[in-house]
Amino acid sequence: MATGIPPKDKAVRQKKPLRIVYDGKLETADVLSQAYSPFSLAKTVNGDDDNRLYFGDNLRALLYMLDNGHKGAVRLIYIDPPFATASNFVNRNQEHAYSDCLGGAEYVEFLRERLIVMRELLAEDGSIYLHLDGHMAFVMKVIMDEVFGEKNCRAFITRKKCSAKNFAKNAYGHISDYIMFYSKTANYVWNRPFAPWAYDGMVEQYPYIDEKTGRRYKKTPIHAPGVRNGETGKEWRGKRPPKGKHWQHAPDKLDEFDARGEIYWSPTGNPRRIVFCEPDKGTPFQDIWLGFRDSANQAQKTTGYPTEKNFDMLKMIVGASSNPKDIVLDCFAGSGTTLGAAFELNRRWIGVDDSLESMRAILKRFTIGLDVYGDYVTENRHARGSLDLSAKCGFSFMSEKENIPLIDGLFPIRKAG
Numbered sequence: 001m002a003t004g005i006p007p008k009d010k011a012v013r014q015k016k017p018l019r020i021v022y023d024g025k026l027e028t029a030d031v032l033s034q035a036y037s038p039f040s041l042a043k044t045v046n047g048d049d050d051n052r053l054y055f056g057d058n059l060r061a062l063l064y065m066l067d068n069g070h071k072g073a074v075r076l077i078y079i080d081p082p083f084a085t086a087s088n089f090v091n092r093n094q095e096h097a098y099s100d101c102l103g104g105a106e107y108v109e110f111l112r113e114r115l116i117v118m119r120e121l122l123a124e125d126g127s128i129y130l131h132l133d134g135h136m137a138f139v140m141k142v143i144m145d146e147v148f149g150e151k152n153c154r155a156f157i158t159r160k161k162c163s164a165k166n167f168a169k170n171a172y173g174h175i176s177d178y179i180m181f182y183s184k185t186a187n188y189v190w191n192r193p194f195a196p197w198a199y200d201g202m203v204e205q206y207p208y209i210d211e212k213t214g215r216r217y218k219k220t221p222i223h224a225p226g227v228r229n230g231e232t233g234k235e236w237r238g239k240r241p242p243k244g245k246h247w248q249h250a251p252d253k254l255d256e257f258d259a260r261g262e263i264y265w266s267p268t269g270n271p272r273r274i275v276f277c278e279p280d281k282g283t284p285f286q287d288i289w290l291g292f293r294d295s296a297n298q299a300q301k302t303t304g305y306p307t308e309k310n311f312d313m314l315k316m317i318v319g320a321s322s323n324p325k326d327i328v329l330d331c332f333a334g335s336g337t338t339l340g341a342a343f344e345l346n347r348r349w350i351g352v353d354d355s356l357e358s359m360r361a362i363l364k365r366f367t368i369g370l371d372v373y374g375d376y377v378t379e380n381r382h383a384r385g386s387l388d389l390s391a392k393c394g395f396s397f398m399s400e401k402e403n404i405p406l407i408d409g410l411f412p413i414r415k416a417g
């Protein structure tokens with residue numbers, strides 16, 4: 001695998017920004033100055049208001065938050081908006097949950113306006129994850145670059161979303177979707193996530209065993225592409241870096257590694273760095289995620305909301321890009337997977353959705369608990385599932401609507417006062 005060398009001349013590296021042009025594209029200032037109707041407290045669920053659930057359109061909710069104390073206050077945003085599939089989605093009981101019928105420029109502008117407000121809500125060291133599939137991921141990558149800056153794109157992740165299918169069309173089966181990870185600035189919260197080692201993988205990556213300690217290790221180059229004239233371009237132990245390369249560290253740092261026994265000298269006298277495996281830590285996650293398929297097996301517990309995402313994946317994202325007590329926002333909350341993950345990891349959360357079925361699913365997640373996925377639909381939607389988070393998580397339920405429908409009698413939501 002060859003690694004390219006960035007040209008020294010900054011002018012060569014500078015690019016003209018790429019912009020998508022379409023009818024109806026608002027100026028950023030006009031997006032932020034749009035009018036919205038106020039939200040107010042409809043009910044406090046389980047007596048806590050550290051966490052907030054907004055029922056209504058998310059553009060209006062985001063603008064409301066911006067004017068009501070949340071500017072720069074959110075550490076992490078994960079969103080999984082409709083993917084422009086031109087479909088309606090129903091829950092496990094065949095009740096309408098939401099429509100996904102926007103497309104083209106209308107879709108792009110719908111999401112762009114919300115992203116512009118989300119950027120304002122993010123803390124300077126905050127991050128955003130945008131989950132999409134092949135319908136819109138590539139055009140929205142250009143919009144994300146416009147809104148957050150191309151240099152702040154930290155990863156473009158491919159996720160395996162389901163098992164291989166017997167695909168009837170003359171094409172490859174669709175088993176992937178994409179998650180774009182951007183930070184607001186160069187300094188962002190990052191707790192590197194690790195996957196547990198599979199023994200074969202460990203042996204493959206760390207093929208050597210240290211005779212004294214029995215620890216596994218690998219040997220890696222101590223040089224990198226590009227010529228440097230500073231310390232890292234100097235001679236070390238009578239050797240210059242190979243042609244067109246520089247040392248990865250200054251000579252005094254390399255001396256430190258050698259003193260600690262972390263430099264391997266080949267029989268021909270070439271140095272390489274010894275990197276020990278840390279079996280307890282696991283292997284750092286890369287940008288292809290194979291282990292987070294969405295629920296499709298009998299034993300998994302879900303709310304039954306359509307397009308409910310993998311809970312462990314959300315736990316990893318929340319753990320990687322936020323710290324305890326931070327605010328995590330999901331303004332396309334659906335069944336509240338992000339909110340549940342945030343709660344389990346001791347973060348505060350804000351959820352928004354404009355679907356009544358979503359409100360039901362989220363209330364169910366936090367009060368009754370989840371049901372096993374199963375093949376057969378239980379007649380009683382409120383049959384007690386196994387209690388994952390039930391009754392532990394409290395939140396304020398905010399609404400812009402005056403007449404809020406009762407949620408199945410179980411949760412009579414009425415505006416306070």
Ligand SMILES: C[S@@+](CC[C@H](N)C(=O)[O-])C[C@H]1O[C@@H](n2cnc3c(N)ncnc32)[C@H](O)[C@@H]1O
Nearest residue numbers: 057058080098308309332334335337353354355
């Ligand atoms: C793909 S689902 C999210 C699923 C969620 N990630 C989960 O794990 O359950 C998209 C959600 O966005 C919501 N939504 C779409 N447009 C919205 C809008 N303008 N305001 C608020 N919510 C919206 C839909 O009601 C739907 O629940």
